[in-house]
Amino acid sequence: DIVMTQSPDSLAVSLGERATINCKSSQTILYSSNNKNSLAWFQQKPGQAPELLIYWASTRESGVPERFSGSGSGTDFTLTISSLQAEDVAVYYCHQYHSSPHTFGQGTKLEIK
Amino acid sequence: QVQLVQSGSELKKPGASVKVSCKASGYSFTIYAINWVRQAPGQGLEWMGWIDTNTGNPTYAQGFTGRFVFSLDTSLTTAYLQINSLEAEDTAVYYCARNVPYDFWGQGTLVTVSS
Numbered sequence: 001d002i003v004m005t006q007s008p009d010s011l012a013v014s015l016g017e018r019a020t021i022n023c024k025s026s027q028t029i030l031y032s033s034n035n036k037n038s039l040a041w042f043q044q045k046p047g048q049a050p051e052l053l054i055y056w057a058s059t060r061e062s063g064v065p066e067r068f069s070g071s072g073s074g075t076d077f078t079l080t081i082s083s084l085q086a087e088d089v090a091v092y093y094c095h096q097y098h099s100s101p102h103t104f105g106q107g108t109k110l111e112i113k
Numbered sequence: 114q115v116q117l118v119q120s121g122s123e124l125k126k127p128g129a130s131v132k133v134s135c136k137a138s139g140y141s142f143t144i145y146a147i148n149w150v151r152q153a154p155g156q157g158l159e160w161m162g163w164i165d166t167n168t169g170n171p172t173y174a175q176g177f178t179g180r181f182v183f184s185l186d187t188s189l190t191t192a193y194l195q196i197n198s199l200e201a202e203d204t205a206v207y208y209c210a211r212n213v214p215y216d217f218w219g220q221g222t223l224v225t226v227s228s
Contacts, residue, residue, distance in 0.1 A: 001175075040214045049206070049218040049221050050158065050218050055216075056214070061216065087116065093157065095215070101160055102174075104160065
């Protein structure tokens with residue numbers, strides 16, 4: 001199984017500042033058919049279902065604010081929030097859909113400093 | 114618009130069964146697979162497996178074989194998760210999510226197992 005490891009487990013950032021969450025996969029998750037990494041990022045607010053932010057490691061889902069961006073390749077990936085807003089307080093998960101079983105990172109709790 | 118609407122919360126006794134539904138609308142149901150994800154209280158997301166909505170063929174993650182059953186009613190554009198012989202450890206929110214990259218999710222169904 002591919003293990004997804006996020007860092008840090010929790011993060012406190014001031015409003016307007018940059019937030020960075022890292023995710024490392026235990027194996028490559030490159031999809032050979034399109035040469036893209038099979039990695040997604042989700043945001044989950046308390047009491048709500050997860051919401052897709054980023055897929056193929058760097059493609060922003062429709063309707064997701066531009067302050068959210070994804071990057072990385074190989075086995076190291078990053079979610080960046082360029083200017084933290086109050087509504088961004090949530091738990092963030094990375095997720096690989098390259099091979100079965102699909103696996104999630106353990107989550108990173110993002111709070112306001 | 115695309116929607117996945119799940120059935121309501123359930124309270125069950127140990128040993129009972131529960132069937133959670135996930136009603137899809139706003140798209141062609143048989144084109145996109147349905148995945149199931151579990152979230153235990155205060156915990157992260159755990160992939161349970163998926164069902165091919167075109168063939169009805171299910172795939173289960175390790176740890177979700179035996180007591181867990183994925184099924185479909187394509188005439189109702191609905192996917193189902195049945196859990197048999199419920200245990201206290203099955204207490205969780207269960208989500209359905211559309212295909213890869215999980216672009217649409219149901220609202221979640223809380224299943225509580227308690228005597």
